[in-house]
Amino acid sequence: MRGSIHRFSSILSSIRFYDYDVVVIGGGSGGLACSKEAAQLGLNVAVLDYVEPSAKGTKWGLGGTCVNVGCIPKKLMHQAALLGTAVKDARKYGWQISGPISHDWATMAEAVQNHVRSLNWGHRVQLQDKKVKYLNMKGSLVDEHTVTALTKAGKEMTLTAKNIVIATGGRPKFPTNIPGAVEHGITSDDIFWLKESPGKTLVVGASYVALECAGFLTGIGLDTTVMVRSIALRGFDQQMAELVTDYMESYGTKFAWKCVPKSVEKLPSGALQVIWTDMLTGNEHKDTYDTVLWAVGRAPETKALGLNKLGVQLNKKTGKIIVGVDESTTVPNIYAFGDISQGRPELTPTAIKAGKLLARRLAGRSTALMNYDNVPTTVFTPLEYGCVGLSEEEAESRHGKDNIEVFHAFYKPLEFTVAERDASQCYLKVICERAGVQKILGLHFTGSNAGEVTQGFAMGFQCGATYSHLLETVGIHPTSAEELVKVNITKRSGLDATVTGC
Template identity: 35%
Template sequence: MAPATHYQYLVIGGGSGGVSSARRAASYGAKTLLIEGKYLGGTCVNVGCVPKKVMWNAGDMASKLQIAAKGYNFDLSSSMPIKFDWASFKVKRDAYVARLRQIYANNLEKEKVDYVEGWAELVDKHTVRVKLNAGGEAVYTADRILIATGGAPIMPTNIPGAELGVTSDGFFEIATYPKAIAVVGAGYIGVEISGLLNALGVESHLIIRGDTVLRKFDDMIQQEVTNAYVKHGVKVHKGSNVQKIEKAANGRLTVHYGNDKESTAIEVDHLIWALGRHPLSKDMNLTEVGIELDSRGKVVTDEYQNTSVPNIFSVGDMSEKVELTPVAVAAGRKLSDRLFNNKPKSKLSYENIPSVVFSHPEAGTIGLTEKQAREKFDKVKVYQSKFINMFYAPCEQEDKDYTVYKLIVEGDNERVVGLHLFGDASSEILQGFGVAVKMGATKADFDSCVAIHPTAAEEIVTLR
């Protein structure tokens, strides 16, 4: 049966934020339509968090196998050669992603959300025209409209041969085991991809403009991740920009990089641009219906996800200052709570949002950096511990990684305003401590929790 023409809620974008908001609205009885032109699940499920973490797990396993052989005296050569089969693993990874997409579709059906595959544009503040993937057009009207179309990777246009490289989306299309890859960018994506490639035995080059990676993070995390990557063999090219890329007859790429004074070239199988993302706000007639965009093309919203048009809202990478999947999910759900469940004050708090970089080892953060805390508060104290995780006890020194924990407190009662972790399992550890920071815990609250021994996380409740 064809979907109805008019809806109470029309959601443009089938990523995490859009799907979450649509399902929550439908659960309250709102007649809801979801429109997506590419694939359900958006960036996170298809070319982001999910397949990245699967690849990271493979890299982490490769590292652990090396430690098992050398440090823990497992004879891994006695039964069969241990090698990584990139091509067959890609098939497994892609099949897992496909299953997740189907789960998204099943959940929409379960919640009675109508779903249309196509590309939408606004006609007016209540009307949307859709160019259907199956051909033709359809027009829908709605009382309320949510824009959650997300973003796309940035591809440079001013570098000769830039088109020979691929974005992070293209990384997941690489079908055969590469020998060497260059990654450009010092943020989450560049760090994560270069790290997992290196762990899987690929010659990994990371080209960055500054001296450290993750420059928006606390100085400790910047320095520790950078040092660890250099130590483990990632070829970090600091203070450099890509100048041009050339393709040889054998298909390999020559990447010229450097600065104003010098230039160097490396030969790789692929080059991956990891330069951030831009919002997918073009070709939707947003400004034509009165929606305000900022200088980057993002939809301007207030704390309640309202745009400049009263019945149109936005969540996710299209509008958020914090471009994280759980932020989009939480914002989308709270918006539907407000619009359809009589909770007029429902909104997402953007304070103390935990975040993790799946580097090797991992890094996690919540709250303020030390620099931000000192700029904001008069009385700041920092507690820090640097140690070797017990996991590395039987290992040779060159195979050991440091774990570093940094706790930032302010005021006489030492309220925790920042927690920064570097080391194995930081993602799992941070989730629990994030609750404490969100609740306004003090250093005394941390100290009052009896340590679990022997663990790395016990250091966080025994800092002096």
């Protein structure tokens, strides 16, 4: 009897009891998806979310980058710009619009910000409904099972968990070597929360964030310049990137190519004087702006997490967390996914899906891993650009130029005809293996509603779509998307790829 009691007490001492099954640090789209899924599967879950105000003091609620300072407000402001173009087109279609049209920033901003606040509230309600403990606190790791949580007022508490999940995403970077950059500039963390119009704006950078912001600013009638050090849309197909920027230039956005800013100074008038260098000539130039928007990249939110002392391995160059195929870090029981993870797409839908799959694995309900191949995306520039699969450059690098076939077409949307809009940048291409069944490797499309077009074709990639499958698909007429199932001219042929007739 005494021996049995001793064995039982030994078993009890080997079992460690935790406050939670899972603690998620980060209340963005991925962290919320992971925490809600885990709770639905019966786990005891807490999620910590605290947003440090931006350098300009901008702050926001639960939901992360996408909800507050990314996808959602960006798409709504993009829509505001598209409506401006639609009003101009409307006259050609017979609408009697008297007088010049103008845009009021304050009205748009208030409506967008109110919608975002409603989403913040909705997320809080969802967490409560799904029995997830929400803590508006900053989390840092003590060990592989312990998190310290800190409130804005400095109140501290300790949480223990069987598993800790990091999903803190990233924040925009400021250049550190340009005088006045931080003091007088803003980032995408600020632009969507401005109460007043940014006025004449210089956007520094040529990422999708930079081009999307410059696009909607131009679209609502603001004098906007994009300063580009090297190339636009790095990582995307460069032929498509050129079409996007060509359209933007014809749309009214100015570009300062091969230029780098040197300093930003606030003048007595309140205007910002920017001095920059032309990298091709070495000459210096200057101009004044009301707003300077830095879009020069993002940095992962890892510094305050205490990862180094635990031995969680980071990529030295990017600062992101090294993860395995199952989102595990180099320390047991600590996981990371989303923008903070090295080598993962910085996209909301991938973080959401990865978070849900991780929750199912932690709950012992599944062993399925996230598939990061052939993830579709869209750049919401004035002429939208949607893509899925490999760029032409990547396809050439992996398969060799002689082993791929690129089918392409320049097309004119029917809607552009009566409106007499220039369609010279409306283009699509389908990159295939040249031999065998001609498996599709990449699909690219510039045009209206590019996201809606690309989403449907993206499913084909999960099914191993081939060029024959594309041709066997009946198009919907008259649409721009149908041009993808009709494409038959190859780049290799050198023939004119302009679509004529139906």
